[in-house]
Amino acid sequence: MMGCNYIKKLIDEADKSDLLSFEVNQHIGRCGDCERFANERAGLRKLLASETRVSVPMNFDAMLKARLAEVKARSAFSWLSSAGYLRLGAATAGLVIMIFAAQYAGLFSDRSNGSASKAVATVPPTAPPTFNPAAPPIIDRAAVTAAPTVPKVREYYSRNSRGGRADVVARGRTTPGGYFTAEDGGVVLVRGRNGEMDVPMPTVSVGAQPLLYVSAGQRAVRNAGNSF
């Protein structure tokens, strides 16, 4: 003997209301509650199935064809979409950041002379105190080491935190006939872009100020750019 709950479950899950099994029909004949449930379900199914089915409009196929053509065209140029532009922009920004980071870390500077850059970036005392950007002075290391003509100039070298660049700090008096002209007690930083051996021009900065070009002995100063 099947219970009412099980019978109701079978009624509810039947594919069609009139396709109930013999046992279910037998139970419905005896049980008024299950008979009422079966009638409710049959009425509900009939009501839902009697709904007028909608049809597509006449231009459905034409609209679909137009949309499909649009989708095809869009997929053919998908790399030009906003997402593609975003990817390209992100890649470019990443590349720029990497270049700046590498420049900041000094990866582009010449480190081969960094540890050996103890030489003084200077010229012999007889060199003319003129500045010629087209022909930067050639540093003669042998002449510098052989002729200690600047005994009063205290020089030391330090590698700044950015690495790669060697700063020459000269304290004291002006070197006679040299490139460095500074007041007594002042601090002059001589910053060679690629180390002392490859200084293309005498570039001088005072403290953290922009680079200045100092023409030796003439106190002619002009702004030569900012190296920071």
Place this chain on the structure above:
Amino acid sequence: MAAVTHQAQAIELSGSRSVEAASDHELLAAIRDGDEVAFQEIVRRYRNPITNFVHRMLDDYDRSVELAQETFIRVYTSASRYQANYSFSTYIYRIATNLAISELRRRKRRKMVSLFSPFTNDDGEAIELDPPDLKMLQDETLIANERRSAVARAITSLPQKYRAAIVLRDVEGLSYDQIAETLKLSEGTVKSRINRARNLLKEKLSAYM
């Protein structure tokens, strides 16, 4: 069920067999090879059932037509990824169901308030507002229209998870296992949801039964 490969089903529809005689899987294999005629045949077979199903889900004819077209576009664009493990009707109803549910969620986010259920009871459930129509019913057409609109309102007032199941079952006539495959649910869950949906509909439509 063993996986049926596309290669095994690929046929030459332009040959002796006509597209009308081809099965859905054969048509999909042809669509994957770029056969536009096969795609038109698929559209012809399913455009009305899919539009009707989405219309029952949304109760919005224009949007239903748009989503039906979107369904066919997805069938076309993803034909190469189609797995013929299940019937194609299950596959296309699943696409349409997902689109309809997405539309319902989008409408819910927009907080679209139905004029027929703007109020809720203490439990937070929507109370259907059905103001009496004081006009006299003239004929059977008006009665049928009234019944039809009442059924549509009752279906659209169902919770979303019940709505798809009951429409697929009692409107579209799919079997329980097809609905389970379409909704990616177990058959027991589908039966439970349909039972709950019918109980809710019975309360709402008792006057028309």
